[in-house]
Amino acid sequence: MEKHVNIPVFIPHLGCPNDCVFCNQRIISGKKEFYADEVIPIIEEALSTVSDNCKKEIAFFGGSFTGIDKCLMENLLIISNQYLKSGRINSIRCSTRPDYISADVLNILKKYNVETVELGLQSVSQDVLNLCKRGHNFDAEINATRLIKEWGFRLGGQMMIGLPGSSLEDEIATAKFIVRADCDEARIYPTIVFKDTELQRMADRGEYNSLDLDEAVSRSAKAFAILIEGGVKVLRIGLCDSENLHSDRTYHSGPNHAAIGELVENEFYYNLICEKLQGLKFDNQSDLILNVPIGHMSKVIGQHRKNKIRLFQRYGFRSIKVCESNNVSEYSVFLKVEERK
């Protein structure tokens, strides 16, 4: 499969008059300012490090791309479109808020050949949206997703786990909405409390408790299962690991494990295997054979063999054998229980 490389262009907080309680884009992106003339050097530098046969995509992340000054947005799109036309990149994507999507905006994105629009669809719960001071309601999410699909873009949904007021049920409903809205792809972000945000002040006042790692992994795995089942490709789980997630200067609290995505996939496979074992007959003389997708053996076994250990402890198998197979599709498992003669 051809490798896909994103060329991220972070536009920190530009164009966004909101202050979502969890957001500090300046910290996440590590940038305080943004100048249009930085774009070409960023793209050129990134292109110099990737091989020609990769699929390359310019990705405007960080702020609310369609809310920035229209001239600046068009300038950035003109530059990106030139790279696209010259064949030096293969696609363009941007991320924005649901209430910054309109027919006019989508016409501009279409004109410059943007392929994918990612939307912050943090929650479908109005209470959660209000507590997070998102500044838009659920109807905005419905309208934006519908328009983006009508205009023929690929659609990405970014949801969050463990926001203020959010329950597992809210997160399941959000994942189901992302499937229903026909998103092509999604990202799952367990909530991190960054310093100098309203969420930090809420935490300090005792109004918000961040999830511990186990709960964040468990809840993310449930959302992940719904997305995978619904045919939505999950591009990322958790923020990119960076110094900001670990430095005392920027990180306050929350599940910031460097490999949280892997932990969530491990948990997903554990739940899937337990589900498939329901109703089967076996005892402590049985051997469990798991056929798993190519490249997924370590995800099934789990970090530090956690899944294998849990399966032994819960079901008492005599042995568990995990084999990779071409015949098993991604995020599926074929299992067999054998009695030893």
Ligand code: SF4
């Ligand atoms: S809309 Fe996005 S960029 Fe703006 S404050 Fe909220 S999370 Fe941050």
